[in-house]
Amino acid sequence: MTRSIYLGTLGALAGFFAWTPAHAADHTNLEEGLPLEIEDAYPIGRGSFELQGFARFERTAEGKDLYRLVPRLEVGIASNTQFTVEVPFELGPAVEDEGIGDVSASFLYNINTETLSLPALGIVGGAVFPTGPDSHGVDPFATFILTKTLGTSSHMHRVHLNLQGLYNSDAQPNEREALYKMVVGYSVRLGADTILLADYVREQEREEGKTINLAEIGLRRQVTPRLVLVAGVGVGLDDDSPDFRATIGFQFSPGAPWFGRGNYGVAGYGYSK
């Protein structure tokens, strides 16, 4: 049964990407969860906003089904800086109380663009709020992100590193007080409109003694100048990890609203005889 799910999902993904016409935008800007855990060091442009969302099916280590629906809003609040808020919903037999999970909000700041000698570096600071059932305390987290291009190929072979630390401010009995998550990823351009990516995830759970290890692979495809669609799958590498996960999602970038006029702020603008 599980193998059928794996093969069916892979077949559907292959069909989707073979058929879907693809058109411009920022499929190269990797976002956490879209469709893999890895993200790159670059935020969205100043003044713009982006609507994102993904749906994930996961067969947990305990053999139960978990469905996550995660809508997200990103805003380019300043140069090289984005603000993100996401509101997850968790459903399925793996969840005792179905409904809203822990809302999180964060800022990503890009320290530098990649150069020939320096990788791109970014830092994220945020917090997870106890909006889910059985959640306690506001948990701050910080992530260090590194993105580096390999070689001189025009295919944009890149490696990415995410190192995250989270402080479990109201740790319950049998919970860790501090957790880390490490993601190592790789991305490459396939044609003009598709990015292939893969990553390895090692993430401590809140529960003491439990650490998951996952390998994931996925695709990001531009379908219009404003819309990116994504899909990915992952498999657990040990008994503590989910057996399998599959993710589909989207990113929609309407652009940057601006209420200026034709001659706004431009001195002497206009026609003169």
Add this chain to the structure above:
Amino acid sequence: MAAPQIISRTIAVILATCSVVAPAAVARDIHFEQRNEVGHLLGPYNSAFFFRHNSSFRYSGAFHFHHSLQHDLLQLTPLERRHAVDAEFDQRVFDFVREKKAYTEPTMELYGQYVARMAWRVYRAIDWTHMHHEQTYDIMSDAGIPWEKKKEWTDKAVAYYLKKNPVARSVAPLDVTMRRAGVMMKPYFTYYRNYYPQSNSQAWIAHWWHPVIYEAIMISGNGRAQEQNIGATNATMFDAVYPDRPERMLLSREIMPRYSRMSPESANIFDNLHMLHGVVYDILAYEGWSESEKRAELYRFIDAMSYRPGDERLARKFRTPYPNVDPRVYSPWMRGPEGEMSRIMKEMMDEMMPMMMPKGMSPARKAQVMAQFKMKMKMGMQPGEIPGSLHDAMMKMMPGMTMDPAAVEPGKTPQKMVDTMLAGWERKYGGMPDIAPWPMEHQPHATTTASN
């Protein structure tokens, strides 16, 4: 050992290796900058060109594939291998255009990742201006924007473009900005067109295509004639332009006179962008400077041709030599090396020469110099043409030429030369009346038959 432990330890080894390799990277040129990207303007017309004229959207994407990959090819290819690379790239671009392989609108980084890391601000300037192409094509394509409102929306897009990003190209005509740039005596000038003629000709096809698409819309109005006239213009590209490629960079005023009068700011922005492409390619093809020296010069050049407050007063200082041009027709005057671009360059040469040869020269010598200049302006190497840049040719012909060191050094502006040329422009054209706006109150009578 379990798989997770193997992977974790492998990563630890990689990080340790990087800590050893990093000092070697430090020895290389280090520079630090940020992307400072800006969101694209939100409007009701967004993606209109993509949805309504998708084939043309994909031709544009194919040209931007050329622009993107061209950067890395020039920077990474030794000049001795240029012939094979030039031919192979030309064929690859033609296939890309003909087969509409670009579903996407490539950013410059998508195929040019090396130069992205070497000189990010170049791509920022180009991508930002490609955004303005996208905005203005969308506005003109959107049938929901009444014809009489097109200019208002275009002006707003121009204002956003100028205000939101300091790498915006100037709205002054190329006559002015090219003089500000002070590049003609740099040791790289004309490298691209002389040493990569086929690749350069692809750029000049693109710089024919972009304006004539605007003009095809200007003669169509908002209705179905847009599809027909754009289709006819695209057919002309394959039937006439590719077999007999333009031998110069065509300017907006020549091939999109109506649109240029409607939005002279956009017309000048696009001319300035198209010139930026050519000079950037010259710099990348040149082998006499290090990467950091090239970056210094690239950034100087970008700044020199950027928008300056007050440039809008110059936006209408041009004439339209072919006011009734039919964009669907590839007229003979579009093909040859002589036109507005060559006029601008020749004027600049005439303005510079008294500074470089203060004792003057004989008429015969001057004729030889100008003959060599004309050869340098052409694609490829002509019989009798001196190798290298225009500067190299001039120095060979006039060894006693007086040259401001800043005219040849990376990152330096030959200010006296620039001031002299700008004074020359001011004398010739400073008092010319602004070209009249194009009337947009009524849609054009839709013409769907090409005329000469």
